[in-house]
Amino acid sequence: MSTFIGDYECKVDEKGRVLFPSSLRKQVKSESPDRFVVKKDIYEECLVLYPIEEWEHQTAIIRRNTNPYNKEHNLFIREFFRGTAEVTLDSNGRLLLPKRLLEMVGIGRDIVMAGMNGKIEIWAKEKYESAQLGSSDFANLAERILGSTPLKDE
Structure with missing residues (x-):
């Protein structure tokens, strides 16, 4: 399974294509590294x-x-399956994102692709920035979720 890390600012062209960041591409652990599903x-x-x-x-x-x-x-x-689409990287390393999905979440030209463990979130840049928790809010959330969980050796 792939584990994605990092936030990458990208541009969507007028046709809905976005250059898939090479750093994320290197993180794809798959027998079909060019095939994705977006929803x-x-x-x-x-x-x-x-x-x-x-x-x-x-x-x-x-x-x-x-x-x-x-x-x-x-x-x-x-x-759950409404609006899903299979997308593939083209020979130039671009993904063609369906316009109906881009419109559904208010994505224009500037986006952020954010690694989220086994998936990548694609955000309108301004929405991604406004969804960020403050450091003390994040610390409180981490304590609530992880603070009472006994740590296990792996």
């Missing part, structure tokens, strides 16, 4: 880019935890 994030006004193997892992989690014959589960499945 709107569940919680934030951004897009999420998954390498194809991570996408398959995510869909396996959904299959294990849902029953398509349960109406509520079926609604979740439909919404």
